[in-house]
Amino acid sequence: MTAKLARAGRLLVPVFIVLALIAAAPHALGKTFLINTTPSVPTGLYVRDYSASVERGVIVAFRQPQAARAYLGDTLGFPGDALLLKLVAAAPGDVACREATGVRVGGALRPIMEADPRGAVLPQWRECRMLASDEIFALGGHGASSFDSRYFGPVRDSDVLGVYRSFVTW
Known part of the structure; x- marks a missing residue:
């Protein structure tokens, strides 16, 4: 019996160490890992790519713009x-x-909705302009139902945390 307990203890100690590291990770790593649960990009775990720059085609994490809150x-x-x-x-x-x-971005017309599937009225961005040197236009991947820049407008660089890449999706 003691041999079984000793073996179980040897297995549990590493498990507890890993769990403790995971619990401490948000404080130590900041926003290095993010879990996405919305359909804007594939659901899963995303890791920050500190070497990548913000440009067309990359996934970014950003703070909620005032118009979206x-x-x-x-x-x-x-x-x-x-x-x-x-x-x-x-x-x-x-x-x-x-x-x-819709909103035309890069020559493509992206459809918009006046209300979400629940019937709640969506904010509407109603401009036509060139993006400033400190702005990006961010879109989700699921047509009009993604709540993105079509509804709240461009995102300022100061609100962008960085570029993220999928680590594991499900």
Whole structure:
């Protein structure tokens, strides 16, 4: 019996060490790893790529823009400090233009909705302009139903934490 307990103890100690490291990781690593549970990008675990720059085609994490907070908090119940993961669709110097049925970015018309599937009215970005040197236009991957720059407008560089790559998706 003691041999079984000793063997179990040898197995449990590394498990507890790993669990302790995982629990301490957010404090030690900051925002190195993010878990995405929304359909904007594939659900899963994302890791920050400190060597990558923010450019068209990469996934970035950013703080909620002011224009998005009421909908995200009051309607969807997101905490105010929840980060958003989206694909950079337009970079400084690119044009983003609201049209009657969508937002045109990079020549492609991205559809919009007036209300979400629950019937809640979505904020509407209604501009047509070139992005400033400190702005990006961020889109999710699921058509009009992704809550992204089509609804809250460009994202400022100062709100972008960095570029993230999928580590494990499910």
